[in-house]
Amino acid sequence: MTLCAAGLGAAKVATGLYGTPIMPKVSGPKNVSGVIERVEFLEEGDGSRVLLRNLVIEGVAPEDTPKLVRLRFRKDEGLVPGARIETLAKIDAPSRAVLPGAYDFRRHLFFEGIGGVGFSYKSAAVVGDAVGGADLLFENTRNVIERKISEHAGRVSAGIMSALITGQRGAIADEDDDAMRDSGLYHLLSISGTHVTMVAGVIFFFIRFALACFPYAALHWPIKKIAAAASLFGAAFYVLLAGAEVPAMRALLMTGLIMVAVMLDRSPFSLRLIAFAALAVLIMSPQALMGVSFQMSFAAVAAMICFYEYIRPWWMGWHARAGFVRRCVLYVIGIVITSAIAGCVTGIFSLYHFQAFQIYGVLSNMMAVPITGFVVMPAAVLAVVLMPFGLEALPLKAMEEGTLWMLAVAHWAARLDGAVINVGQWPLATLVFCSIGLTLFMLWRGWRGKGVAAFVVLCGFLIAAFSPSPEIMVSDTGKLFGVRGADGALYVSSRRGERFTIENWQRLSGHADGVPLLFSNRDSGVRCDADGCRIGRDGWKVSIVHTPKAYREDCAWADLILSDIPLRKIRGCNSGAVRFDLFDFRRGGAHAFYFGKDRISVRKVSGDTLRPWD
Template identity: 40%
Template sequence: MGVKRIVAAVTERPAERDGAFNEDWEEGAAAAFGSSGWWRWLSPVLWGWAWLVGELAAERERWVLWIPVGFGGGAALYFGLRFEPPWWVGLAAVGAAALLMLGLRRWLAGLLVGLGLLVVAAGFLVAQGEAARVAAPILSRELGSAVVTGRVMAVERRPGALRLTLRDPVVSKLKPEETPKAVRIRISDKHAPPAPGAMVRLRATLSPPPPPAEPGAFDFQRRAYFMGLGATGFSVGSPEILDAPPVTGWSQTSIWFEQARGYIAQRVAATIADPVEASVTAALLNGEEFAIPDATMDAFRFSGLAHLLSISGLHVGIAAGILFYVVRALLALSPWIALRWPIKKIAALFGILSALAYTLLVGAPLPTVRSVLMTGMIMGAVMLDRDPLSMRLVAFAGIATTAMDPEGMLGPSFQMSFAAVVALIAAFERISEPLAVWRRGFGWFGRSVLYVGGIVLTSVIATLATLPFSLFHFQQIAFYGVLSNMIAIPITSFWVMPWSLIAYALLPFGLEAPALIAMNWGDRAVIATAVFFAGLPWSSITVPAMSAGGFMAVVLGGIWLCAWTRPWRWVGLIAVIGGLATPALVQRPDILVSGDGKLMGVRAASGRLSLSAKAEGRTGESWLQRDGEPQAAAPWPLSGRGVDDRLACDALGCLYRAHGRTVSFIRLPDALDEDCGAVDALIGPVSARACRAPLVIDRWRLRREGAHALYLEAGGVRVDSVRDRRGDRPWTGSVPPRPVLPSGAPRD
């Protein structure tokens, strides 16, 4: 009872405090710790603890919002391990946490601790189970001129090329047990694209999915593993169509929607002459943004409008909302129906069905799945006469989407989508009541002004909420994002999306041309908005990559800020600001080496990176992006001095001197004898096993550990590699990809 009185003294009667401790505090502390008064020495700590407990008790209605945080944290813990845990670890953790919670069920604090551990363990188990479920062979080496036969499951249209995803392929140079479950092959757009569902044969060069370009960079290899993609490649020939039996079940449904996306792209291209406008219109209708030219995509990114091209919650919500109001209005035209049927609930059901159909049509990307879940719950709440907007709705959607695709939780689409929604609902919770009062007191003009203000406020909140994720994943800030969204979002909401729904309805009858033309007028305005703001000075800047620790501080601080309602929530703002400051504190590597040793980079005195070749590939572009630099410094010379005289090159290789260290880059093995005994580190795509330099990074080490980052310091050369960061996991090719159950039967 003494502790309860302490908490009550701190939280329930703050107005009676006189700067020290009131009577209730004195009596409560004495009852809890004795009358000797020793506790007075610890009074600030005890008071702080009591205040914390009191705030937490007052927020008991919000405790449930931390369940998806713990669930996602458990999944992130699995992906953060540097080794693959035994199959039983997740099950054992869940069982132990459940037993702990059961044993402490009579003690509230213990029960909450047990529940928290159970949620974390459940997230870990789901991620581990998903990794086992999708396990499939991954190509371990490059295959040249292999004959690949498989069924086309997806056709992606890109500028100048087509990208085919083949399911259950047969590869001439691989045994069945070594063959990936799916491969993705790039072909020229000069060839007629095969229809989804067709069986094709072509000759292609295949490679394993590429690992990260540097330690800590985006891991496409992991993403490909969870997509079931075991190899990528290209073909210079035309695919040969083969006779094959039709597919059945869900695969047939998937193929049907893929065919529908292709049909939409064809009809848009036949109606809209301008290829840029056609690609944007098609992207909004079928979710395929690959065909949009790079210059246009850059304009959307630099202007802060890239989210309009990625089918997300905005599009699904608008589509469901439009159909909801249209169906309700049509049913209300009949007094007999309106008086006898629950037309609002019927319209909500149509909203759910439209959101589901739209998601399947655009390929079900993760943000859209999240939006469908939330839209379904909102419409379900309407059908059950409940409040449709709440933070608990987001919590449910977070758990469901994480369970469906645990690895997708690590990507920018998931994180930015949820960040915007959580921030908007948190803001709505705080301003909804005053807004309702203002709205009742305004006429039509005042309500119009209030609506415009709502768009501005929504744009500001969404932009600020997604900024940390843009910094972490893309190292980019779009300064005019609020202004561009104020123009583009109303055009998309009130013109583009309504016409897109009309186009959907007319497409089966071949009468879609007028709707597509009208829709394209809005798309043209959105494109012009993107180009205008992207062309302004300082439209976008890049910054160095944020550290993982800083990013975690931002995420947890933002959740703390939005989840709680009492003043202590502002503590989260400190963590957010601290995390956002970390890019200025991050030390970028002095030397970068690609995984194949074909591209290397060294730091100039100005801090910019100088590359051994042009930064035209994924690796060089990733290095510059994570540096926060739009372009590299002067390239390495073939011979002579360069990089602020830090680099000296000849036909055999280059020597780089900085911070009192000397590093040799080998072009030809003839340089080994001279450099091995005279440098602090030796790097090159050659075999240098006999070299006695303090640090040797040759082709064998690169093949084993992937890309390297080197930091030249007074105490020596500090090394970081992709393998150091990732460890040995199923998607790295270091662990057998198909786990085996205790019975000895392979898991499907």
């Protein structure tokens, strides 16, 4: 009970500490003034994204002004962090979830302190000189590194190289981003345990090797402990440079414990590391618990530690008796086992959050991870060290070659037949059951306990298999309607607008690669004219009305009436039909409707109790 109370208290404190006012309803272009917090360069020709703080927004009271807003500039304005700028911009509240239970973009940005997003109509005017400070040191360092990478690397590889060093992924081409995701290599683009461990390992072995070259140091100094301390400081610098996101912070905490254990001559590998790191992250950022990064990173590392603790006696014995060739074979086997375990465990969370599972993840990781560990990341460390002296060209070239290999593997694996399995949206209960089952499987010793854990995971899958899918979907604008056809395909009222919503509806319906079909398609089961549409499904009659005429005509016929116009002032309808109009959708967010035997159920993004980010 005490831990539960402490968790709820931490969540309340975090809401006040990290949260922000959400931008009020947009009323046209506004004059905006603010200090540049961060500049993220996008793909060539797409300009840049700028994060502003200390804001003054025309027509918005100070108490309603967000802590941060994110604006997109069409061109690279050459803006510098710390400078105060003025511009004319359109700022909107961040998008809500496209369906109930889907990823909530507004919640995520709320805890990032970002209460508005938009774009600038013109170039920004600098009205205040850049102010230095510790908070801008790493931001300026990121920008310098990105410029150096752009000077020495090609357009294709520069975005990924920047992501691996600075954590900024905005400049990655869409086709490369999709290939990395579909091949199961996307974890290499998110600064996490793999990268932090590689950086710490490179520094550790280089420092230890360098000190071992001096006989006096090797004989009289604790060079292993010195190398551990140096690698810890290097890893901390890398995490701060990359933005200190949840996976990186978790990796830094665990790396720190490992290095401290080395300095204290203790065993560094234990589930206690996971527990300590998770507790520390949740104390600092309790909102991370619902994030995919927290769930996937901790699940993968915990599963690998449990497995290697189980096989450690045999593995250490094989390694001790192995020669060079056998050790190389053991290394390859280790990559295969690690990729398989991490892929299976994180696959559950991938299916819940992204509705996709990468079939060839083990194969692509076998081909890409060794190059990343032995070429890309060591070259990245060396490049950053040599940049102040202007000697970064050679290591950046080596890093680029390794990056191009990684990209080639990603595109090859992504093009294989059946590379990705797509599923429909899973309910939250599936995530809860699978998480509990995986935790029990790792902690409950003995095969009887593991059998119970496997049964709990199976129950989660069964819940997903028998969970109903929405028959009708309506966007939060009230202007886009979607219907699930008898064939399971998604049919939409229009393809002209709200493309982002349509793409996400397709993914959530399990048809991420398909082309969105229109109501006019003969198989949709929807019959439309200029005034509205009629749907008959499972004994239920649904009317989508666009005009008062259609509303009056379908009032007595329909069981459910959905409208993209206000209905409350239109008279002439006294039936018992359930009605939702434009104001309902704008106030409650996206709606999903489910057909039962005796009633129609509805879920909406924003419930009757408003949350801070609503």
